[in-house]
Amino acid sequence: MTNRERLTPEGFQAPCRVADLTAPIGSLWESWYSHSSTAQRLQMFALVRRQGLLYAHQLPPLNTARSTVVTRLIQGEDATPACFDSLPFTPHDTDLDTCQRLAVARILASPDLSLLQGTAGTGKSRVITEVLRQTRARGWRTLVISSPNGLNQCLQRLDPQQVVCLGGSGPPALLLANQMEVLRLQAIATSQRELDAVRQRIAKLPARDDLIRHADEILLKVARLRTALADTSKQMDSLNTTLASEFASLPATLKLRNTHQTVVSEMAQRAEDIRKRLAAIEAERRARAVLLPTLQAQIDARQKGQWWSLAWWIALIGGDPVAKVQTVTHQQDQADKDLASSREQLQSIADQQAKCPAVLDAQLDSLRQSEVESRKNALVARDAQIRSELADAEKQWSELAFGEDIQAISASGVEQLSRKHSAMEADLSSKRDACDRLLLDLQRGDFLGELILKSALVVGASLDEVPAEAGFDLVVIDEAHRLTDRELSLIATRGKRCALIADADFTLSPGIIPGPNALSHSGPLEKEVPARPTSGTRPHQEKAATRTPAPETEPGFRRLWSRFYVDPRGWPTRWQLSEGRLIARLRPPRPEQAGWLHREPVYDRPDVELRIIAPPEEDPFLSEVAFPEQTSLAEAREFIYREFQTLAVEAGGANAGWRQNGSAIVLDFMPNLSGQERAGCVNTSEVNDGFRAGSVSDEDANDQENPILTLEPGIRERLAPGGSAGWVTACLEFDSSSGWDTEKARHWAATRLGVRACGRATNLVRSYRFTEGLASTLDALLYQDVKSTCVQGLRFVPIPKDTGRAIEGGLLKSDSVVSTSHSPRPRLPRGAGLELDLSDRQHLPEPPRLPSDVLSLLPSEGIVNLSEVEAIIDYLTHILSDPNVTDRMDRKGGVGVVVLTPSSAQATLLRAMIAKTPLSANHAGRMEIATPEGFRHRESLIAIISMNRSHASRAVPFAVEPEHLAEMLTRGAEEVVIFADPGALGRRAAWFGSLEFQSEKDGLREQNLLRRLCACWPEVLPADEPLPRPTRSRETGEKADWGERGASPLQTRSEGSSV
Amino acid sequence: MRLEEPISLPGSRILNGWWYELASRRPRRLWYAHALIHRVEVLVEVAGLSAQEQVYRSVLGILAAYRSSTVNELVERFGLPAGVMTLVLHQLELEGLIIAGSLQPTSDGLQMLTRSDGALRRPQRRTFAFIDAPSPQFVSLTPAASLPFSPPSGWRFDLAAIETAIARPEEWKTRHGFPLDVGRLLRPPSEPTTMDSPRIPVDRAEQAFLVLVEQVSGQVSAHVTKPESWSIGSEVVWSLPDVGALEELASCEEAVWRAAWQLWARLRSLPAAEVDACRLERVAHRLCVHAPASLIDRLRQGKSESLEGKAWLLAGSGRIRAAACLELLPS
Known part of the structure; x- marks a missing residue:
């Protein structure tokens, strides 16, 4: 069980394990056979004849291929890698800095192995992305192995069409492994739909006999309808003719005529009646006309009194004749009127009779028109109905006849239809089978993934999903420092060449390995010289520089790094001006040696002073050479080289590399830095950027302003501005015309400088993530193993709060520190006992502090600290209510504030508790809670760290691996806020060795980091004093012994201080 | 053949550590x-098809069934990137399974479809x-x-x-x-x-x-x-x-456990007679040793881990050995 796999308080830690790499990569035999000679093969066949099979150990070793060189290099075997020159390339990402471009060039050019290391935020992912773009442009197939977060960072800028990513989760633009499964499921769904459709069609397909019968019926019906339609059309055309012949006999016509005849008859009758009446009236009128003279006679007789007369007597007897006359007259008048009226009537009738034929004709015409309209409408309706029926029939046909045009079907077309039916049956069956098969294949196989893998130019994979396929042109292994040699070797076999990318090692060793500043430690010889920027320089790099072999136990990447990386800044030579003299510091003495200084003038140059360290019982050595002030740097360097055969090289860059410049072979200490960059960098060379000093590029090589020294025939040292004395070595040039070739030059450099296989390893040392203050603090804390003098960007919030208030910049903001006069501190710092062990729920404090709904969400194992969670929520509420902070977050984009904790249980608790506050709704996009592993490769504006552990009575570990603590500290770009129990922190810092699940080494590393962290806030946390080593290891199971004093220095300090 | 290769054996504390490490x-x-x-x-x-054959057959099946298929249709149907599908079709062409320049299966391609998986x-x-x-x-x-x-x-x-x-x-x-x-x-x-x-x-x-x-x-x-x-x-x-x-893995016989117990006792210089007199009983992961009081006292004086339930021993002589935690009980 490796460190990463050790049993933690939260149960088995998910191991960072590489997927099964051995099985499917290819056959051992086939691999051997393809590389073996005929003689070797025959030899093996002979063995098979005897044994029936071969034993692997009998297979003769083969000529190592390039990939084998990689494997052997990784495995630490003695393989001599080939030399190569970096290739020029046009970067897609024009914002890459020189160092990053150098890294890309080296990865592309390396024939076997290349290494890249960088501290947090130096752009490793960016380099990988550029490498992928370059390899894609070259048509290389590249495999990238990283964590899911790392893959996202590297691949998100690439065209997703050409990227396949296995494992993890990521932005939707990428085709990730789970999306591959989604793809498969989509394909399954599509095929299933298709299959259903085909099955439906098959189900609808009638039986052949039914089809034919039905088709017959439809065809007959269609024929009938078509005939009817033609008839209707014909009727329409002949409507007028038909009507003309039929009209007279139409009932309506007959009825009309009859009616007319009746009317005429009635009129004649009426005329006759009127005539008869006229005759009668005239007869009566004539009779009355006769009566009137008689009556007139009577009236006369009466008036005359002619009584005699008969008339008188008649008038007397018969009544009044006047009245009678009046009556008769009246009657006559009436008769005249009646006569006139009757005559008018008669005339009227006569007129009507005269008009009758015309009226009849008009009525007949009207009737005719009406009949035409009626018939026409009926025909149109009929036509429409027929057409509708025809359409229905044709529709039935089209459903039945597989798209065969009904017009084309002849009477004998049923046979044709039958054939069509058979073909359709076969077609549907075939489709169904194809869909079935595809579905089956999709359901049972992952061939889609395999297929995609085979075709994608860029394949990203997490460690758990390393594809079985070999033959990639380049394998990029990110986070290589986390893998074992075996894992690295196995992954490397996937490709022809391999690039290992790793985080710079945190300098967490507890003083066992001297820190970089040990080399630049100022002794009593001279005044304190400001330390050179040594960011990125690691202890093992120092060892490489001084040609100390790396320990065997070092893991793969670190060992390779120490073998291939040469840090020119680690060379001890320093030039400086001091006390009016130009000093060349060739070898700094150890502090205890500084008292053994002897000064001697050079015999023939008495103005030059040699400073020799001659400690007792040790060999004396030349430490410094002091020149008169007016001595030029060139003269001084030439003097040292001539007199002592020592190269007094003080290089500015963090990377050294070979290149060809015309006829010269150049060992460049600041490769590829342009003159402009150099000019900009020189003035800032003291900043923590090891690549600030300039380099001599090709076009600058002829820059006459830079001094050029001739060390010996054909070897020139070219200087560039930089360093304390004004100049640093830019490069060494070996002139071909003087007999120098590549091999000779490299050998010379290896002998004089220890520069052996440089060009494979690139160190990125310029961090773009942090603000200057935070960068400086973290650099001192994590990488340089020195006490930070000014803590910037790093804050500490003690939990519980009554142990002090938030500290900023190393200054205590409150004087309400716990006073020892009232509560004397224990001999060792004690934690507040705020942590809760979820695996021991029976002993959770009463009354329960954790809300029951939250408790149900928490895992069954793990340590949580509710007090820290509450304090963090308060802090989050505070900062997220500050518009300045939120504006900064919004401007930066991405995650604004991340809460990190080494415990996944604590992370769960944080999420659950924050979900109960308005924070989660109001600031969901700005805030994230994660474990260090979950937030790897990412950054936020502010990082809040919940250290979680707070045990009351014993020292406890804070993380599974100390790197997790370092990773948490490097996630915030502007500010890092640590919430922790100072007592628990201090106690851990005072405890030597491992605790619980930690290995001895990790225990010491964690202790060292926490000691340095504690030293940032001495007012609250125990001071950073030299600690005595325990006399016995905990590995033996014995308790640590605190040496003669019997207690840790922290105890001593706590007793004597008022912290 | 079985080789008498040296065997690396863990000690009692290691076994005890494993037991607790594997407690979960x-x-x-x-x-x-x-x-x-x-x-x-x-x-x-x-039996069956390789992944590549599966792909070929599936694509061929679709091409045979849907004769008017286009590359886009295939891409949609398989959910594959167009580049991948082009690659597959190119490979099918190379292998003579589809007619070059068209998406029609050749007779060989159709023949491939007719074979059944199980028979392959x-x-x-x-x-x-x-x-x-x-x-x-x-x-x-x-x-x-x-x-x-x-x-x-x-x-x-x-x-x-x-x-x-x-x-x-x-x-x-x-x-x-x-x-x-x-x-x-x-x-x-x-x-x-x-x-x-x-x-x-x-x-x-x-x-x-x-x-x-x-x-x-x-x-x-x-x-x-x-x-x-x-x-x-x-x-x-x-x-x-x-x-x-x-x-x-089958249960060891008592003789094997007794031999292991005797070896354990001999390494601790316990009297052979008392050791032999012990009665052994295997209960789950424990080997209960019913020992005379004098033997237990002797172990107690030696502050033996066996009395704390932390002493483990391995039984047998093969390459797979059963482990048991010693539990001393007064007989």
């Missing part, structure tokens, strides 16, 4: 194995792991669990062990994780030539340091350990349905 797995019994493995790579007949047998080199024993037993041990080692002289493997495993019933294969699709072993001819190179079997000697745990469920799972540190991996590298699946 609810162990019932514990074994330690320093197994020598034959990882044999042979040519066998397997294709040769494939496969690797099988066997525990070195007089009759080697197949183990589905993950490749990462074992490490190559230089075998001693006399390292032999009989291919008949593979044939025996292939001939076993499906139930056995399922229990032991033996692949079901393996049809038969294709041995090399007696006079192999270069044409027979795919048939050459290769046996790679490997060794595995394993901690086997019987869980409450009865399942036996194996974890890798490293003799340098005796740390154990969390991943299960081999599992068996029950202890009966492996002969070596």
Whole structure:
């Protein structure tokens, strides 16, 4: 069980394990056979004849291929890698800095192995992305192995069409492994739909006999309808003719005529009646006309009194004749009127009779028109109905006849239809089978993934999903420092060449390995010289520089790094001006040696002073050479080289590399830095950027302003501005015309400088993530193993709060520190006992502090600290209510504030508790809670760290691996806020060795980091004093012994201080 | 053949540590194995299609069924990137399965479709792991669990062990994780030539340091350990349905436990007579020793871990040994 796999308080830690790499990569035999000679093969066949099979150990070793060189290099075997020159390339990402471009060039050019290391935020992912773009442009197939977060960072800028990513989760633009499964499921769904459709069609397909019968019926019906339609059309055309012949006999016509005849008859009758009446009236009128003279006679007789007369007597007897006359007259008048009226009537009738034929004709015409309209409408309706029926029939046909045009079907077309039916049956069956098969294949196989893998130019994979396929042109292994040699070797076999990318090692060793500043430690010889920027320089790099072999136990990447990386800044030579003299510091003495200084003038140059360290019982050595002030740097360097055969090289860059410049072979200490960059960098060379000093590029090589020294025939040292004395070595040039070739030059450099296989390893040392203050603090804390003098960007919030208030910049903001006069501190710092062990729920404090709904969400194992969670929520509420902070977050984009904790249980608790506050709704996009592993490769504006552990009575570990603590500290770009129990922190810092699940080494590393962290806030946390080593290891199971004093220095300090 | 190779054995504290480290797995019994493995790579007949053939056949099937298919339709149907589909079609063209320049299957392509999966047998080199024993037993041990080692002289493997495993019933294969699709072993001819190179079997000697745990469920799972540190991996590298699946895991006889007890006692200079007088009883992971009071007193005076339940011993002489925690009880 490796460190990463050790049993933690939260149960088995998910191991960072590489997927099964051995099985499917290819056959051992086939691999051997393809590389073996005929003689070797025959030899093996002979063995098979005897044994029936071969034993692997009998297979003769083969000529190592390039990939084998990689494997052997990784495995630490003695393989001599080939030399190569970096290739020029046009970067897609024009914002890459020189160092990053150098890294890309080296990865592309390396024939076997290349290494890249960088501290947090130096752009490793960016380099990988550029490498992928370059390899894609070259048509290389590249495999990238990283964590899911790392893959996202590297691949998100690439065209997703050409990227396949296995494992993890990521932005939707990428085709990730789970999306591959989604793809498969989509394909399954599509095929299933298709299959259903085909099955439906098959189900609808009638039986052949039914089809034919039905088709017959439809065809007959269609024929009938078509005939009817033609008839209707014909009727329409002949409507007028038909009507003309039929009209007279139409009932309506007959009825009309009859009616007319009746009317005429009635009129004649009426005329006759009127005539008869006229005759009668005239007869009566004539009779009355006769009566009137008689009556007139009577009236006369009466008036005359002619009584005699008969008339008188008649008038007397018969009544009044006047009245009678009046009556008769009246009657006559009436008769005249009646006569006139009757005559008018008669005339009227006569007129009507005269008009009758015309009226009849008009009525007949009207009737005719009406009949035409009626018939026409009926025909149109009929036509429409027929057409509708025809359409229905044709529709039935089209459903039945597989798209065969009904017009084309002849009477004998049923046979044709039958054939069509058979073909359709076969077609549907075939489709169904194809869909079935595809579905089956999709359901049972992952061939889609395999297929995609085979075709994608860029394949990203997490460690758990390393594809079985070999033959990639380049394998990029990110986070290589986390893998074992075996894992690295196995992954490397996937490709022809391999690039290992790793985080710079945190300098967490507890003083066992001297820190970089040990080399630049100022002794009593001279005044304190400001330390050179040594960011990125690691202890093992120092060892490489001084040609100390790396320990065997070092893991793969670190060992390779120490073998291939040469840090020119680690060379001890320093030039400086001091006390009016130009000093060349060739070898700094150890502090205890500084008292053994002897000064001697050079015999023939008495103005030059040699400073020799001659400690007792040790060999004396030349430490410094002091020149008169007016001595030029060139003269001084030439003097040292001539007199002592020592190269007094003080290089500015963090990377050294070979290149060809015309006829010269150049060992460049600041490769590829342009003159402009150099000019900009020189003035800032003291900043923590090891690549600030300039380099001599090709076009600058002829820059006459830079001094050029001739060390010996054909070897020139070219200087560039930089360093304390004004100049640093830019490069060494070996002139071909003087007999120098590549091999000779490299050998010379290896002998004089220890520069052996440089060009494979690139160190990125310029961090773009942090603000200057935070960068400086973290650099001192994590990488340089020195006490930070000014803590910037790093804050500490003690939990519980009554142990002090938030500290900023190393200054205590409150004087309400716990006073020892009232509560004397224990001999060792004690934690507040705020942590809760979820695996021991029976002993959770009463009354329960954790809300029951939250408790149900928490895992069954793990340590949580509710007090820290509450304090963090308060802090989050505070900062997220500050518009300045939120504006900064919004401007930066991405995650604004991340809460990190080494415990996944604590992370769960944080999420659950924050979900109960308005924070989660109001600031969901700005805030994230994660474990260090979950937030790897990412950054936020502010990082809040919940250290979680707070045990009351014993020292406890804070993380599974100390790197997790370092990773948490490097996630915030502007500010890092640590919430922790100072007592628990201090106690851990005072405890030597491992605790619980930690290995001895990790225990010491964690202790060292926490000691340095504690030293940032001495007012609250125990001071950073030299600690005595325990006399016995905990590995033996014995308790640590605190040496003669019997207690840790922290105890001593706590007793004597008022912290 | 069984080799008398030196065996690396963990000590009592290591065993005790494992027991607590594996506590989350609810162990019932514990074994330690320093197994020598034959990882044999042979040519066998397997049923079914390879992934590539699956793809080809699926695409061909669609092309045959939907004669008017276009590349876009295929892309949509398979959910594949267009580039991938183009690659497949190009490959189909190269293999003469579709007519060049069209999406129509050739007669060969149509013939490929007519074959059924089950009937298809294709040769494939496969690797099988066997525990070195007089009759080697197949183990589905993950490749990462074992490490190559230089075998001693006399390292032999009989291919008949593979044939025996292939001939076993499906139930056995399922229990032991033996692949079901393996049809038969294709041995090399007696006079192999270069044409027979795919048939050459290769046996790679490997060794595995394993901690086997019987869980409450009865399942036996194996974890890798490293003799340098005796740390154990969390991943299960081999599992068996029950202890009966492996002969070596069957219960040790009392004589074996007694021998282990006697050895343990002899190393601690306990009187042989009292040791022999003890009654042994195996209860789960414990070996209960009903010992005379004087023996217990003697151990108590020596502050023996056995009285704290922390003393473990291994029984047997094979490469797989049962472990038990000593529990001393007054007789």
